[in-house]
Amino acid sequence: MSDNSQISLVQLGQQAKEASFALANLTAAQKSALLSTIKARLSDNIELILQANAKDIAQAKDNGLTDALIDRLLLDESRLNGIIGDIENVISLDDPVGKETDNKLLDNGLRLTRRAVPLGVIGVIYEARPNVTVDIAVLALKTGNAVILRGGKETINSNKALSEVIRAAIVEHGLPADAVQLITSADRALVTELLKLDQYVDMIIPRGGQNLQRLCAEQATIPVILGGIGICHMYVDADADLSRSTDVIVNAKVQRPTVCNALDTVLIHESVASSYLPQLAKELGAQQVKLVGCQQTKALLAGCGIAVTDADDESYSTEWLSLTLGVKVVADMSEAVAHIRKHSSGHSEAILTDNIHVAAEFVNQVDSSAVYVNASTRFTDGAQFGLGAEVAVSTQKLHARGPMALEALTTYKWLAWGNYTPRS
Amino acid sequence: MSDNSQISLVQLGQQAKEASFALANLTAAQKSALLSTIKARLSDNIELILQANAKDIAQAKDNGLTDALIDRLLLDESRLNGIIGDIENVISLDDPVGKETDNKLLDNGLRLTRRAVPLGVIGVIYEARPNVTVDIAVLALKTGNAVILRGGKETINSNKALSEVIRAAIVEHGLPADAVQLITSADRALVTELLKLDQYVDMIIPRGGQNLQRLCAEQATIPVILGGIGICHMYVDADADLSRSTDVIVNAKVQRPTVCNALDTVLIHESVASSYLPQLAKELGAQQVKLVGCQQTKALLAGCGIAVTDADDESYSTEWLSLTLGVKVVADMSEAVAHIRKHSSGHSEAILTDNIHVAAEFVNQVDSSAVYVNASTRFTDGAQFGLGAEVAVSTQKLHARGPMALEALTTYKWLAWGNYTPRS
Structure with a gap:
């Protein structure tokens, strides 16, 4: 399924949500094993990925992109090894999911706890750099989230190659490939559609310039983490x-x-x-x-x-x-x-x-x-800041502010145990 | 200024933001003193408030509202004393503002800390019950936030009376009255305008039914806390x-x-x-x-x-x-x-x-x-849940989930001290 341009975004959303259920209760060790496989498979496929990137670079040159921009798109063996090596760093981080805090015995007799859980499905819209495809997929999986990725059209071939390798590694672990989905159609209307997919997507992270941030703020019905603009x-x-x-x-x-x-x-x-x-x-x-x-x-x-x-x-x-x-x-x-x-x-x-x-x-x-x-x-x-990972830098005040680490990809649910307890 | 219907919403927003700066660094004791004065002044003005409420009730009857709805609008001395009494409870709660966590000495030599600060300006859109006017104003002030309130038109007289008493109490403490502003115009277009006032308003809390929640999700460019709908x-x-x-x-x-x-x-x-x-x-x-x-x-x-x-x-x-x-x-x-x-x-x-x-x-x-x-x-x-106060019940996953207490009205900023330190 390296091409999903014939599949509706609603269906991608459903698939992502379904996949998120399979990820939500994985142990930290299971997720680490998955990330190790992803790391190994990316290493196994360096040649394939660089070939795909070469296509993007050739098209970028044909389209007269500036040298600076082409440099942002470019992967070489050293850069790719750097991206792959960073996965080890993510593996070594503490998994925030499953932690329980605020445990207490309430006056009404219930035992209450607050458990950190994955957000569910995260939509990420980004420009140029293909490293984001790997970075975000890995951070999302580390925290038990499914992702829908929408990268720039300039790196579509690189992104397809990278996401296919990641999807195959996910399947190796008996998990649904749709935990990581890349939108392969270049249709710009899909961005707006993604922003309104609130039934399936729990958070949108736009990683790009002012226009993208503004579009997300104005169009999204899903909570958006604005950021990355620094005056x-x-x-x-x-x-x-x-x-x-x-x-x-x-x-x-x-x-x-x-x-x-x-x-x-x-x-x-x-x-x-x-x-x-x-x-x-x-x-x-x-x-x-x-x-x-x-x-x-x-x-x-x-x-x-x-x-x-x-x-x-x-x-x-x-x-x-x-x-x-x-x-x-x-x-x-x-x-x-x-x-x-x-x-x-x-x-x-x-x-x-x-x-x-x-x-x-x-x-x-x-x-x-x-x-x-x-x-x-x-x-x-x-x-x-010693946070270990950076999902984005938030300039808004809700949920996460400044450099966002793994915790920002989680939420919590309140769990309460009673003894057939009605409220009095 | 019991009538601000001639003032643009942008100006209300500017006034609220300006007022929020004056509130942000008050000590817990200063805020408690302010809330005590609000409590005293509301008690002093029970008759005036009940007269205003009587106007709302008369209009509601003229407009043929159901008995159930009229009962929701109704204030009597006992209900009003209950609302006023609840302020004492809020005063007794721990103030989350100013707490510093994650203090650490970074490898780059900076001393980093994460300080809890008010969100800034909170917009609240609600229906019917006039108690929300007092509840939200008090919780916002407790956490150093300014509020812009938009209540239902059925309780406009009650809300005006309540907010005027609160504003006068704020002024008694040498603070800007515009820390609490009620939108007095009944123009429905102002709701949509408020939802897009992202330059001045940091969070929107809609307290009302499905249609209001949906309107906020679709129209707001400001982060919205959806909630209060339970299936x-x-x-x-x-x-x-x-x-x-x-x-x-x-x-x-x-x-x-x-x-x-x-x-x-x-x-x-x-x-x-x-x-x-x-x-x-x-x-x-x-x-x-x-x-x-x-x-x-x-x-x-x-x-x-x-x-x-x-x-x-x-x-x-x-x-x-x-x-x-x-x-x-x-x-x-x-x-x-x-x-x-x-x-x-x-x-x-x-x-x-x-x-x-x-x-x-x-x-x-x-x-x-x-x-x-x-x-x-x-x-x-x-x-x-033993949280002391309830701002709303969030059914979304970002920032706050389930019953929202005072902490949900705060954000944080990262503070870092160096010694004329460049990044290497």
Whole structure:
């Protein structure tokens, strides 16, 4: 069934839900054995997978995709071995499913417990990178969930090959192949249809840009985990140690500018702006960073011959994903916080200061998934946070916030034992 | 500002968000003091509130509402004192806000912690009962959240009076009145507009019937907590102690038939159906319960002169909210589980059995917010579960499931302290 384009999405949903029942009560050891087989079979089939990927790359070239995008699609033996090797890491993680908490004897005589259980069926919509196919399938199976995957059409051949190998490994364990289903049709209407499949799908994770996130928020009747969009700020306080600040700012902006936790705007206290901004701008300029700034920034940098594009509300609400950086001079921490509240996507913000009171106040007032004192915003990441795995980075407040680990793929049910007990 | 019908919903949203910032870092003692003042001011204004309610009741009579509905709208001194008295209970609960968990020193050198914080702004859409206005405002303030309330038009005068008293009490504490806002316009389009106010509102709780829940699922761009719809099942196993089963079934159906945890369908193992069903039906009949059953049920009860209406897929998917009960004879537990998976709303299910293996398997296989062994479904309730407060009963799997307590009105943020630390 490498092609399911003739099967209705409702049927895919039913199959996924049915498969989820078979997964829900597997032991941790059974799931680990399954993941080990998946790992082995992917290793066995490296050649087949790379051939499929070569087709995608050839088509991408035919279609004139940029080199950067083609690089995102590309699998080679080393990258594929990296993806396969990561499965071992997932196997080693603690299985959250089946844990019981809040055990208590109620006044009404019932014994109550709260058991962690899989969510059921997870729908994931993603773009480009074929590693997501393996990552998500493995994390879902680890937590006893079925998945419906909808990858980008640019990697359809790679995704088909990867999902077929995974499905065959699932069958080897006597489990339903439909625990992992890839939507193979390129019909875009299926995305909207998937978002409304609330009878069968329990959660939608969109892994992609602003348009995909917005589409999901607007169209889904299923709970959606929005995330992965970071308009991140760093506030340089009057009491910052400026001699140590530049490294952190440059790191947050330059280390990997295309990811969601990269810095988008630096806010600088006016009392240090005139002395520090020219020096900072010079260091940023040496790293090819282009500045988009307020009038004060422009004026302060005019003397040093550093170009600054005029910033406006729209540019301050832009996730740059490139070597562009917004700059704004602010009167105090309150103005910095007000700017962040207005423009942030709730992902990651930081303050640089040696003043313990200002730091505490910043941390109290800023409401984002991660708030840093004297550290780069680049740390917002499941591995950096020691969570073992990262399903996505949530910028919404319900269910999971910030880097989402395995627990975010579970829910719970309340179990209660009585003795033929009516409610009085 | 007892009338805000000239103010745009966007402005109400902005005001609520602004107010939420003022609430977010109040201490538990400050919030308790605020709730005590609210309690005192509601007591001071009982006459004013009852006068407002009398207007609603008069209009309801003019509009020909049923006595049952009018009784739901009605406040009298005793009911109002009960609502006010409940505030003391909320004051006594533990405040979940500000708790820090998962404190750890990361390998990258950062000190990480996860702090519980308020959600921000909660939108609540509800019908009829004016007690919700007080309950939700108090629970939201207890957890540092602002609320936008949209009550039924039948209680608009009561809700205005209650919310005005609460707002005045908030101002007494130097806090923004807009922490609690009631939408006073009766324009139904505002509900849809509220559901899309994702820039300012963090969570929507619809407290009402199927149509309201569906509207929220389909229209909201804000995370919605669906709930309060219970199509609840009880399975009488072959090994049930039948002499003790009837009390539990009758309790689940009859004690309060209009609520979501009341029983909707009883499933009976075929090996006990012929001996037990006539006896059960007789007891249910004595309580005025009407049966809607399968052909086997009908045949078994024909001899006893008990009327049974034909059941179909639609009736088995109905939340009765009345003294009607679905009945189905099943071949075994697997058929019972399959029926539940098909027809349940994921609220509450129960099994009656003395067989420990069947009980464990039922509990493993049934995926609902609450699963009972030898107990009535009527226990699904925040107070019965010892949670102290009940915001709603969630039938979805994300964020909160089953009876939602104060914690469900919070989220968390990750805080990390470095020493001018770049990511390596």
